[in-house]
C-alpha cells in the first residue's frame with residue numbers, strides 16, 4: 371500500500387478510536403447524570419443506628435494485603451530515611467496559615483530529600499506495633515485510615531527530581547522506597563493531556579496521584595467504605611499541602627482529570643484499583659532561588 375494510503379488508514383483508525391472514546395465518555399456522563407441525587411448523597415451520610423456489617427471480614431474471608439506486590443526484578447530507589455530528614459521544622463500554625471493552592475511552578479527540580487519528606491508525610495510509616503515476640507502486628511501511617519485498612523496507593527509522576535529519571539513511580543511505605551512503574555520522558559505532557567490540558571500539571575516537577583483499592587476497606591466496612599476512602603485521600607493530600615509549605619514548595623489538589631486516561635497512564639484496571647485524587651507539587655513560580 372502506498373505510504374499516503376497507509377497514513378490515511380492510520381488517521382481514519384485514530385479518528386474512529388477517538389470518536390468511540392468520546393461516545394463512551396458521553397454514555398458514562400449520561401449514566402452518572404441519571405443517578406438520583408438522593409442516592410448519591412447516601413455516600414456522604416453515616417449509618418442511622420448501630421452499624422452491623424455483613425462484611426467479608428465477619429464471614430472470615432481472607433484479609434486483602436495492604437499493598438500491591440513488588441514485581442520480581444522491579445527497579446527500586448531507596449529514599450532518604452525519615453530519621454535523616456532535615457526538612458519541615460516550620461510550626462504547623464505557620465504552615466496552615468500560609469498554605470495556598472499553587473498552579474504555576476518554577477523550573478527548579480525537587481531535591482531527593484524533599485521527595486522523601488513529602489512521601490513520608492503523606493503515607494509514610496510513623497509507628498510500628500509489635501507482639502511480645504517482636505513480630506510486627508501493625509504499621510501505622512502519617513495519615514489516618516479507617517480501621518487501619520490503608521486503601522490508598524501513592525503514585526508519583528516525576529518530571530524533575532534531581533538524579534531520578536522522569537516517569538511513573540509507586541511509593542512503598544514499608545520500605546520507604548519508590549518502585550519504577552515506567553520510565554517516560556514525556557510523562558508530564560501525557561499527564562497534562564489526561565487532565566484536560568491543565569498547565570499546572572504540565573509545569574509541576576512532581577504530581578502525586580492517589581489510587582484507591584476499595585476492597586481493602588470494603589472487606590471490613592462494606593457500604594461505609596467509599597466515604598472513608600474519599601476522606602482518606604483528603605487526609606493524605608492535606609498532609610502533602612502542609613509538608614510542602616514547610617519546605618517552601620506549593621501544591622494544588624486536582625480533581626479535574628479524565629478517569630480512564632489517568633488510570634491507563636498508571637496501568638490501573640479502573641475497576642479494582644483506580645485514581646481518586648491528584649496533586650501537583652513544586653516551587654512556586656517567581657520564588658526561584
Ligand SMILES: Cc1cc2nc3c(=O)[nH]c(=O)nc-3n(C[C@H](O)[C@H](O)[C@H](O)COP(=O)(O)O)c2cc1C
Nearest residue numbers: 469470471472473568570604622623624625626627
Ligand atoms: C477536592 C478538591 C479538588 C480540587 N480540584 C481542583 C482542580 O481540579 N483544579 C484546580 O485548579 N484546583 C482544584 N482545587 C483547588 C481549589 O480550587 C482551591 O482549594 C480553592 O480555590 C481555595 O484556594 P486555596 O486552596 O488556595 O485556599 C481542588 C480542591 C479540592 C479540595
